[in-house]
Amino acid sequence: MKFNNRNIYVSSKSKIGRSVKIGDNSAIYDNVEIGDNSIICNDTVLGEPLHAYYHATNYVNPTTIIGPDSLVRSHSIIYAGCTLGAGFHSGHRVTIRENTIIGIHCSIGTLSDIQGNAKIGDYCRLHSNVHLSQKSVLGDFVFMYPYSVLTNDPHPPSEDIKGGLIGDYTQVGVHAVVLPGIRVGENCLIGANSVVNKNIEDFSLAMGDPIKVVMDIRKYIVLGKGKPYPWMSRFDRGMPWEGMGYDNWILQGAKK
Amino acid sequence: MKFNNRNIYVSSKSKIGRSVKIGDNSAIYDNVEIGDNSIICNDTVLGEPLHAYYHATNYVNPTTIIGPDSLVRSHSIIYAGCTLGAGFHSGHRVTIRENTIIGIHCSIGTLSDIQGNAKIGDYCRLHSNVHLSQKSVLGDFVFMYPYSVLTNDPHPPSEDIKGGLIGDYTQVGVHAVVLPGIRVGENCLIGANSVVNKNIEDFSLAMGDPIKVVMDIRKYIVLGKGKPYPWMSRFDRGMPWEGMGYDNWILQGAKK
């Protein structure tokens, strides 16, 4: 259905791996390298040129790397200069601006908007409509939920931007806003609609506007369910410990 | 202007009703059924295949039904397995994922994102950029405003999702978040930026983070305007009581 080789533009300066599928109406611009077995759906743009392209006479498109076994869903736009690790998955209409580095096995949801010069670790999942401003940094296994935002300008408008940082395994709730330059630790849960205006230590359950740390998340008990956090022992879909358990994976020395 | 029969893909396994218009650059995939007199604008995708399509060798696209007299605006994506009732209207760039059931005469605004396996009643209006997570349920005549969200995961990440429910005639304000498994009653007004963390009874005017019930909405008086709620006696555009009045429509036994 989707792959009819209809109205596709593929630059002669791109490198397309083996068994790659490219959907109808898609454009692959200069210096894009797509890893083996990746699926690029219809109406996508890979290697979107930077602003300089529109005016420079000798513009050269920076190299864009899409890892193997990736699935880029339709209408997504990935700028030149990005490097996306193996097993990347996107929703629809994702925008990832220039020089963003994304680790392996990440998933970026429909309508999410990565503003460029951001760094995302391995196995992160951004659900729909997450906004990362420039210089945002996410660790590994970070989950962000719809309309959550990392901001970067303490005194807008300015040129003095400071990206936020989210530690490994942390969950950032729906509609949460992380203020510029703030560091959220590892293994935190940031509640829906929070405004994170101060640094948050590892293992915090925090919520509110302004944010308040409610408790050490390791002490959080849910009636009939025990202690849901850290979450890694009870959730493994798509994680590197899938089928073996987090503790065994750690014992193998795979992480830390 | 919009209908030039240019660069259109229509599967031979689809059924297109009488007097249907299909805009340029659109794709109608397998097993889509479009009702009579519907208008499918340019750059839309109907019957978007499910994830299994990318890997299964014997994938069959589930049936997608677009009711008669529908208007799907440009760049929208409707997944296979959805059933949309008569008179469906969408804005631009709407995403409706698989197995979503939508009643008659609903309108889903620009950029709204329905995550699938959701159920929406009749005559609902989702304005721009509403997010419904999986298993969300809306009654009839529900209005949701921009950036309002129904969430579904009480302890993210988990597989134990619980959709929210919004009762008939209820209004959900801009930026409101309904937490997982919460039930909002009928005829409520949920204020802007609320976080709904507990069930809300019928006829509540409620707002805040966390939500507080301010009063019975039937007692809410606006200076010089009387009692604006329930709203059905003062608003009828596009409603089944248009031109006859809500009370007369009820007397006809059309809806309790």
Added chain:
Amino acid sequence: MKFNNRNIYVSSKSKIGRSVKIGDNSAIYDNVEIGDNSIICNDTVLGEPLHAYYHATNYVNPTTIIGPDSLVRSHSIIYAGCTLGAGFHSGHRVTIRENTIIGIHCSIGTLSDIQGNAKIGDYCRLHSNVHLSQKSVLGDFVFMYPYSVLTNDPHPPSEDIKGGLIGDYTQVGVHAVVLPGIRVGENCLIGANSVVNKNIEDFSLAMGDPIKVVMDIRKYIVLGKGKPYPWMSRFDRGMPWEGMGYDNWILQGAKK
């Protein structure tokens, strides 16, 4: 890369200025006038017809004006009846509905959604995913940040809409909501996640839900940085005082 004259629709009733570039897969409908040297990227729609088009037999598309030296990025949709001033820049997937008037040198970010009949002054910058409801009015040099919203319906649903107004030089933070008919003065800073439920005087630093005025912004001191507001003396990128300083520009009588 982007301009291959592939799958483009240009109405014979449009007027295309000198040295205009039009990207692949774009559609320019009836009565669109594009100023000289403008760049219309791929997959855009200019002069999107109004609702009446789908049913009227004698529909005439209102005139759409795109000023000279504009850059409309891909997948944007600009409705018929809009007038966009010189030097207009958009991000991707912007929607601007009918009869919106935008001044010179404005920038509207990716996924922003202008609902029509809005008025935006000169040199405004809307970052990603800003939502302006109908009848919204922005002064000059207004900056709005992601997921900020101007609403317009005091008692939803109704036909009695009242647009909000934002004064010159004001900054509206991430996730801020301005309630219907509210006036925010000049030179204000509205904090992240605020709900603006009352009029705000000029030079206010205000935040919270509901909004509270914290101080006169001219008295706001940041350790080691002095007084960041008003911001015009410390930020000039893209502003008409770039390279000369705001005070000199004012002395020239350019503004007020």
